[in-house]
Amino acid sequence: MTGEPMLAPYRVLDLTNEWGFLCGRLLGDFGADVIKIEKPCGDPSRNIGPFFRDNPDSQKSLYWFFYNANKRGITLDIETADGKEIFKKLIKTVDFVLESFEPGYMDKLGLGYSALSEINPRIILTSITPFGQTGPYSTIKPSDIAAMALCGWMYQCGDEDRPPVRIGLPQAYVQGAAQAVGGTLAAHYYRETTGEGQHYDAAAFPWLAYIHQNHVWWYASKKYSTRHGPRWEWTGRPISRYVWECKDGYIAFAVLGGNFGLSQKALVDWMDTEGMAPDFMKEIKWTELDFDKVTQEFRDRFEEPIVKFFKLHTRAEIFHEAVKRRIVLLPIYSPKDMLESPELNARGYWIPVEHPELGTAITYPGAFFKSSETAWSMRRRAPFIGEHNEEIYTGELGLSKQELAMLKQGNII
Amino acid sequence: MSRQALEGVKVLEIAFIGVTPMTCKLLADQGAEVVRIESKTRLDYLRTSGPYVDGIVSIEHSPTTPSLHSNKYGITLNLKHPKGIEIAKKLAAWADVVANGFTTGTLEKMGLGYDDLKKDNPDLIMFSCNTFGRTSPLSSFPSTGIQITGLTGLSQITGWPDRGPSAIGYYTDFCVPHFNFASVLAALDYRRRTGKGQHLDLSHIETSIYCLAPAIMDYAVNGREFRRQGNRSPSAAPHGAYQCKGEDRWCAIAVSTDEEWASFCKVIGNPEWTEDPKFSTLLNRKRNEYELDRHVEEWTMSRTAHEVMKLMVAAGISAGVVQNGEEVFKDPQLAHYGFQQMMFYPGMHKEYPTQLPFGRLTKTPVKARRPSPMLGEHTDYICTQILGIPDEEFVQLMADGVFD
Numbered sequence: 001m002t003g004e005p006m007l008a009p010y011r012v013l014d015l016t017n018e019w020g021f022l023c024g025r026l027l028g029d030f031g032a033d034v035i036k037i038e039k040p041c042g043d044p045s046r047n048i049g050p051f052f053r054d055n056p057d058s059q060k061s062l063y064w065f066f067y068n069a070n071k072r073g074i075t076l077d078i079e080t081a082d083g084k085e086i087f088k089k090l091i092k093t094v095d096f097v098l099e100s101f102e103p104g105y106m107d108k109l110g111l112g113y114s115a116l117s118e119i120n121p122r123i124i125l126t127s128i129t130p131f132g133q134t135g136p137y138s139t140i141k142p143s144d145i146a147a148m149a150l151c152g153w154m155y156q157c158g159d160e161d162r163p164p165v166r167i168g169l170p171q172a173y174v175q176g177a178a179q180a181v182g183g184t185l186a187a188h189y190y191r192e193t194t195g196e197g198q199h200y201d202a203a204a205f206p207w208l209a210y211i212h213q214n215h216v217w218w219y220a221s222k223k224y225s226t227r228h229g230p231r232w233e234w235t236g237r238p239i240s241r242y243v244w245e246c247k248d249g250y251i252a253f254a255v256l257g258g259n260f261g262l263s264q265k266a267l268v269d270w271m272d273t274e275g276m277a278p279d280f281m282k283e284i285k286w287t288e289l290d291f292d293k294v295t296q297e298f299r300d301r302f303e304e305p306i307v308k309f310f311k312l313h314t315r316a317e318i319f320h321e322a323v324k325r326r327i328v329l330l331p332i333y334s335p336k337d338m339l340e341s342p343e344l345n346a347r348g349y350w351i352p353v354e355h356p357e358l359g360t361a362i363t364y365p366g367a368f369f370k371s372s373e374t375a376w377s378m379r380r381r382a383p384f385i386g387e388h389n390e391e392i393y394t395g396e397l398g399l400s401k402q403e404l405a406m407l408k409q410g411n412i413i
Numbered sequence: 414m415s416r417q418a419l420e421g422v423k424v425l426e427i428a429f430i431g432v433t434p435m436t437c438k439l440l441a442d443q444g445a446e447v448v449r450i451e452s453k454t455r456l457d458y459l460r461t462s463g464p465y466v467d468g469i470v471s472i473e474h475s476p477t478t479p480s481l482h483s484n485k486y487g488i489t490l491n492l493k494h495p496k497g498i499e500i501a502k503k504l505a506a507w508a509d510v511v512a513n514g515f516t517t518g519t520l521e522k523m524g525l526g527y528d529d530l531k532k533d534n535p536d537l538i539m540f541s542c543n544t545f546g547r548t549s550p551l552s553s554f555p556s557t558g559i560q561i562t563g564l565t566g567l568s569q570i571t572g573w574p575d576r577g578p579s580a581i582g583y584y585t586d587f588c589v590p591h592f593n594f595a596s597v598l599a600a601l602d603y604r605r606r607t608g609k610g611q612h613l614d615l616s617h618i619e620t621s622i623y624c625l626a627p628a629i630m631d632y633a634v635n636g637r638e639f640r641r642q643g644n645r646s647p648s649a650a651p652h653g654a655y656q657c658k659g660e661d662r663w664c665a666i667a668v669s670t671d672e673e674w675a676s677f678c679k680v681i682g683n684p685e686w687t688e689d690p691k692f693s694t695l696l697n698r699k700r701n702e703y704e705l706d707r708h709v710e711e712w713t714m715s716r717t718a719h720e721v722m723k724l725m726v727a728a729g730i731s732a733g734v735v736q737n738g739e740e741v742f743k744d745p746q747l748a749h750y751g752f753q754q755m756m757f758y759p760g761m762h763k764e765y766p767t768q769l770p771f772g773r774l775t776k777t778p779v780k781a782r783r784p785s786p787m788l789g790e791h792t793d794y795i796c797t798q799i800l801g802i803p804d805e806e807f808v809q810l811m812a813d814g815v816f817d
Contacts, residue, residue, distance in 0.1 A: 003609060006599040022623065026592075030599045049647060050631035062630040113775075132772060135749035140726050141673075145644060145652065146733035149665035152741035154654060157581060159573065163654040164663055164735045165644055167581060168570030174624045178591035183774060185598035186418040186443045190777050192605060193421070203772035206752045210770035211587035213477060214738035215753075219766055220476035221464035224738030226661065229572070232559075232580040235738075236464025242559055242580035243568060250578055252563025259458045263555075292463035292470070323554055330560035332578050334569045335632035335639055338622070343564075346550050349619055363633035368620045369596050370546065372527070373611030374603060 003374040005031020010188075012096040013037060013087075014071060015078075017045045018170070019142060019204075020100035020128040021067035022177035023184065027096070028070030029368070029376055035090075035392065036071040037078070040411050042385040052358060058385075065382045066364060069353065073383025074392050075413045078109060082412045087111060089397055091119045096184060100128040103138050113199035123197045126184045128176055132203030144170035151208035152215060159229040175211070176204025237291050238299035243332065246310045251318055253329035255302065257289030263328040264289075267306070270325055276309045278302075339363065353381055389413055417444025418777040422601065425504045426450065426485070427525070428514025429457045431558060431586040432617060433542050434481045436593035437512050441484035442769055442779040448504055448795055449485045451788060452492065453817045460788070466761055472788055473760025479785040483756070483767035487786025488795045489816045496815045498523055503800050506533040509604075510597055513541040517552035527612040536610035538600045542593055546616030558583025558617075565621045570628060572641045579641075585621040592620035650698035651677070651709045654735055657718040663735040664713060664721040674698075676728040681712045742766075754781035792816050 007030040014024035014036045028034040036043075046058035052065075077083040088111075091097070097116065099106060106112045106127070113125045130147040131137035140146060148154050148166040158165035180202035187200050209215065217235035218224045225233035230243035232254075244251050255264055264286040271277035281302050291299070310318060315331045322329045331337070338344055347370075352361035367376035393399045393413065407413045422445040426437040434449070441447040451457060459477045466474040488504075491497040502525065505511050511530060513520050520526050520541075527539045544561060545551040562568045562584045572579035596613050604610055622629065628639040644653040646667065654663040668677050674695075678687040686692070686708050691701045698705050713721050718734040725732035736744065742753065750773065753766045769779045796802045796810070810816065 003603065003607065003611075006603040009606070026595055030595070047648075050627060050635060050637070052634055054635050054637075062634060063627045066626045066630060131746055132750060135746045137746040140733070141729055141731040143649075143665075143667035143669075143731035145646070145654070145665040145667050146731045149654060149663070149735040150733035150744070150746075152736045152738065154663075154665070154735045155737050157571065157579060159576065159579075162573060163644065163656065165572060165579065165654070166665075167567060167584070168572075168639065168641060169625050169628060171624060175588070175591075178588070178595075178623070179771075182439060182591055182594035182598060183772065185595055185602070187774055187777070189422070189598060189601060190416070190418040190774075192602065194416070196776060198774060198776040201773040201775065203750060205746060206750050206768070206772065207587075207770045209741055209744070209747055209752060210480075210768055211584065212582065213480070215741040216476050216480055216738075216766070216768075217464055218738030218742055220466045221468075222739075223464065226737075228580070230577055230580050232582055234462075242582075243563070243578050245577065250563070250569075252560045252568060254559045258461055259455075290461070292465070323551065326555070328556050328560060330556055330564040332563035332568050333566050335566055335625075335629040338564075338566055338629060339633060341564075343545060343549065343551055344618065347546055347548055347616070347619070349622075362630060365619070365622045365626050365629065368592055368615065368623060370548065370614040371600075371611050373609055374600075 005377065006374050007032040010095040011035070011093060012098060013090060013094050014098045016098050016100040016128060016177070017043060018048060018067070018173050019130065020098055020177050020180065021045070022174050023126065023128060023180040024071055024098050025067050025069060026178065026181045027184070034071040035388070036068055036073045036383060037076050038073065038385060040075045040077055040386070040413060052362070060358075065362065068382035069364070070379055071383060072380070072388040072392065073386065074389050075386040077412050078111060080410070080412050082407060082410065084109065084111065086397070088119055091116055091123060093396070094120070095122070095124065095188070097123060097125045098128065098180070098184070099125070103127070103129060103133040117197055121197060122191055122195065124184060124187045124191060124200060126180055126200045126202050128180045128202040129204070130172055130176060131205045133201040137205070144172045147172035147204065147208055151205060151211070153208065153212055156212055156214060156225050156227055156233065158227040160227060164227055172204055172208060175207055176202065179204065179207050238294060238296040240299060241303055244307065244310045246318055247312065247314045249315045250332040251310065251315060251329055252332050255299070255306070257286050257291055260328060261287030261289060263326060266325040266327045270321055270327070271305070271309050274309070276305065278305050281305060351378060353378055355381055386413065415777060417780065418774055419443040419445040422446070422510065423508045424448070424510045424512060425508040426512045427501070427520060428512055430459055431481065431583065432589045433512050433514030433593070435586070435590040436542070436597070437485065438481055438483065439590060439594045440510070440597065442771060444777070447485040448508075448799070449482060449487050449786070450501060450504070451487060451489050453489050453788065454491065466765060473758070479758065479765055479767045482785035483754075484782050485786060486791040486795060487789060488792045489789035491815055491817045492523055494813065494815050496810055496813060498525065500796065500800070500815065501525055502530065502533065504795070505530040505537065507799060508534070509538060509601065511537060511539040513539060514543070516543050516555050517541070517547045531610070536604055536608060538597060538604060538610045538613070540593055540597055540613040540615060542589065542615045542617065544617050546619060547614040549616070558586035561585045561617045561621065565618055566625055566628065567621065570625060570639045570641060573643050574641050585617055588621040588624050589615070589617050645702070650695060650702050651705055653706060655706070655710050655713040655721070657713050657721055658716055659718070662718045664718040665733045665735060666709070666721070666725055667731040673730050677725070677730055680724050680728045680730070756781055756784040758784050760787040789816060
């Protein structure tokens with residue numbers, strides 16, 4: 001690992017809110033110089049919890065900390081005439097602009113793609129929204145739950161006797177923003193080949209619809225799956241348990257045949273050593289079993305002995321034995337379990353990030369890639385409001401200190 | 414007409430099921446030339462999974478395969494045959510990027526690890542993506558998204574406070590590809606500038622955790638374990654999926670600001686209960702949320718989910734029908750983005766959809782250029798045209814079982 005970070009030469013202006021944070025964050029992780037632009041009063045997304053030591057202070061949001069690390073931060077009101085001028089100056093120095101305003105907002109300010117590309121024809125403008133810049137849903141006010149409902153995910157998630165549920169933390173935000181990184185870099189690849197920048201309409205919605213197969217299955221079979229709590233429905237197959245209770249928690253496991261039959265046989269063998277494998281389960285040729293052909297009754301018959309077996313063992317015992325016997329299962333972890341997990345600590349995944357102003361370091365998830373050539377690194381904690389104003393405005397754009405003071409008093413920065 | 418963003422990038426995919434193939438599909442949809450290796454003797458699990466198209470049980474009628482492999486070329490190789498390995502090596506020498514979706518050791522044992530492939534292709538970019546990552550003590554332990562949603566905490570945070578974690582399918586399979594895709598493109602840029610390739614090592618777990626990181630930091634800093642909370646949100650009420658007219662029909666509604674609350678009350682006809690101080694502020698609505706939800710549902714129950722959504726959206730309130738498979742398939746916004754693409758599948762003798770799960774690069778749009786390959790559909794083309802193997806030799810290789 002000797003090389004500089006992969007995207008070290010590039011600069012990004014990040015105007016996004018929670019719908020786009022992760023995009024800039026990952027570009028920063030790859031080494032780009034990402035400058036987060038906020039309104040002079042601070043980004044409202046700073047008010048998303050949880051907060052450091054439960055202190056609901058907009059400079060102490062853990063959500064902000066994580067998704068805006070590896071970025072510098074400036075304040076700028078791009079709705080003002082001075083703000084626009086400064087923004088245009090910045091545009092000359094950058095390679096990427098990320099924004100997640102409502103569709104049309106940048107155009108209305110005279111800062112849409114055509115205006116920006118006049119200043120810098122190589123610019124790539126990535127616009128991240130839940131539904132897209134155009135189309136019948138483009139005017140729907142964004143929310144995670146509306147996106148997760150419309151995309152079809154919630155139809156399959158939750159308990160039969162209660163409303164469909166979304167995943168416990170907003171996933172439309174992170175899915176859309178993470179996808180936008182790849183799209184932005186694809187546009188970059190094209191730019192480096194042809195010299196042309198472009199506008200990227202990074203709609204989260206098509207990918208959100210892709211995260212489940214219900215539409216494909218409906219097309220294939222005119223049937224679709226619904227929700228079953230700890231069990232999951234793969235259309236056309238018997239409903240199958242994915243979440244299993246054990247002595248001290250839960251594990252994630254599915255009875256599968258075919259390619260996964262050896263894993264299933266290994267579990268039955270283990271059950272057998274404790275006299276808990278019913279004869280009919282020992283007789284099944286798991287590698288030949290095709291779950292597209294069995295009945296619900298057949299599947300239900302072997303759920304019960306496994307439920308009983310798991311309940312007699314702890315999560316750690318089950319995982320230990322699974323690794324030994326190559327049974328395809330993993331424990332269901334909570335955040336606490338994950339932090340304490342020897343498996344995740346073995347790669348040094350959790351890292352301390354210094355927050356000197358808080359007098360402490362905070363544990364963050366660390367590298368999402370390792371490489372033979374370049375290093376992932378956490379170079380800086382997330383910025384405070386306007387933390388790098390002086391560094392960027394006077395140090396890099398050449399504004400004087402007096403001008404900076406005027407801009408501050410004019411509520412522009 | 415227009416060029417695609419990744420035209421000219423050559424990718425070799427050695428992988429199965431979801432994550433790595435999806436990563437390669439993202440590359441292929443943007444114009445990269447992707448060659449996918451399959452085995453006739455050890456079929457991809459999803460080729461043998463239903464619900465089969467038209468109920469025809471065959472490896473060309475799996476409903477999921479067309480979703481994952483459109484725009485790729487397909488070759489079958491017998492990697493137990495030394496000549497099969499040789500062809501795989503030639504393809505790796507042709508490629509800019511090799512995608513390895515197997516547990517650590519699988520390709521290495523066959524002489525297809527990064528260190529071997531690099532010999533013939535010094536600036537190769539390879540990415541290996543498995544559950545725990547290559548340097549983990551568990552790097553050779555297999556698992557799928559079903560299990561990984563458990564270990565990454567995503568199952569734990571989903572569902573109801575008074576019940577256990579929810580099944581969320583193989584959700585993480587749809588988190589990881591973004592990280593792979595971005596890493597490969599960053600590596601391509603690095604190679605363009607420095608001439609150096611690299612081996613990227615990504616873990617399903619380490620990438621997916623980015624999707625719920627704040628919950629982990631909350632425990633690290635505040636000692637708080639995330640409690641499942643159904644559809645509750647700390648900053649909105651009403652916030653949930655509300656039952657509507659019809660069987661199992663629901664509409665999601667999210668009301669955050671005072672202004673939205675006023676609009677919401679107006680839409681539902683300002684019934685008396687909305688004037689109760691119990692519901693006058695966000696804090697009060699949060700305090701009395703169960704009662705609030707019952708009131709909201711009284712109103713939604715007598716309307717269809719689509720009607721509820723329409724009224725709410727028109728009033729500037731975030732809302733969306735909980736759509737079923739058929740509705741998603743026919744969704745107008747997805748149609749606007751060309752999500753479903755009908756293509757003719759020779760193996761099915763009919764048109765069938767694949768998806769372009771992507772927004773829009775305005776100058777270089779994603780395209781459905783070719784359907785997901787039939788098993789071994791391009792073996793001949795790849796060997797003779799891409800690798801330049803003479804016809805006689807190709808026929809001999811076929812007779813030797815190299816493509817089985």
